[in-house]
Amino acid sequence: MPTLYDSPRYYDLAFSYRDCDAEVEVMRACAERLGLGAPRHVLEICCGQAPHLSAWHAAGARYTGVDLSRAMLDMARQNAGRLNAEATFVEADLAAFDLPEPVDFACVLLASLYARDTAHLRAHYDAVARALAPGGLYFMEWTVDFDPMVDVIDTWEIERESVRVQASYWTRCINRVDQIYEDTLHLDIEDKGEPLVLEDTAIRRRVFPQEFLAFVAAHPRFEFVGWWNEWDLNQPIDGSKPVNRPIIIVRRVQ
Template sequence: MSQLYENPKYYEIAFSFRDIPAEVDVFEECFKHFSRIPVKSVLELGCGNSPHMEALIKRGYQYNGLDLSKAMLEYSRQKAMQINAKVNLIHGNMVDFSLKEPVDFVFVALGSLYVKSTPELITHFNSVSRTLKRGGLYLLDWCIQFNLASGGGETWEIKRDEIHVKTTVSCRTINPVEQTVEETIIIEVNDNGKCQTIIGKDIKRDIYPQEFLCFISAFKDFEFVGWWNNWNLKNN
């Protein structure tokens, strides 16, 4: 397990720029326009520190989260206890998983679909199919690094109380034929004068738009309903 995911507090700060209530608004817009069943239960795959958990619970949804990091799950469990919420947190791999009870909505946020090959992608969608009720929605939030050849990365800084975090995310091509890339996340932390650098590296398979349409058309259990940019259903 990457060092990155053993430090959930700093990871949470690093990615706290997200507008979580607005993203949950988009979830509910999708429920309204596309779900064929009422949505009461949700599953976040690769939930990490479960940033959407509290907002979803406050709006009346039953939250389930699955992650491979026990440290992240324990951090999420403590967050749930602080708001006196009952949640279902599962230690598992998003490639191949199952739940005791199916859910109404499944989502992956922050580009966290970590599959390394086409067979893993197929296994992943089969797992989602087993887990999602018929008529339910699966929402994927991801970005595609079209300009990998140019190198470089993206850097930002966030301060919370006396903790200052500088984050850099970069990608490099591993195999252009298999469309695999290595994603590196570096978090430089200054916590009340105590400094450390946390590095995480993960390999994932890029999935391009037209390829995804062809891929999903082969699954009888799924129907493609649309794609949008920047959490805006009017921007496609």
């Protein structure tokens, strides 16, 4: 079966329900509220086809994207070319990249922190700490599991430009002690009547709230700033309600 990230156009379609302009507005509002001001240079880890690039470009920010998939990065480069955006793309693992100069804002979106185990996760945060200037912010979407998904199946459908995408996402536990899960994203596509099936299976080390706080408190380069539900700064997470698409922010300290 062809892999999902080798077909960025269909991936893009499957997640086109998001309002990327509004999401960039939230990230900009966080940066303003937390004293950083307007981000000047944004790093997106696991950037894929860079769906937020156009809004960052419109806001006057430089953009650097890191991703492992050449096909996704090719589509990102095409997007940047069309926009004439100041953008750089690095083909690298989320835990093994080094940038020539520091950025002031980093983000990882759509739960894309694909760290496979604890060592990989630590190496990832060390890489982000190297990439961020002191005082810089790391904005993460759904990288902490408040409502652990176990054996969950989610499905949705998108239809656009004669293409119909039926998407399914499911997760299963591989190791309860190591907190390792296998996440599958499966697309059944009909493109002008032609059927196509695409899938991606990824191993992810889940992170739970209290261990995240303990990890950040022990990290020499980060401090915890806050977390909010559903991309909404009016919904700080206090644990009393179910959590969906949370945003989490840490700051790079000296």
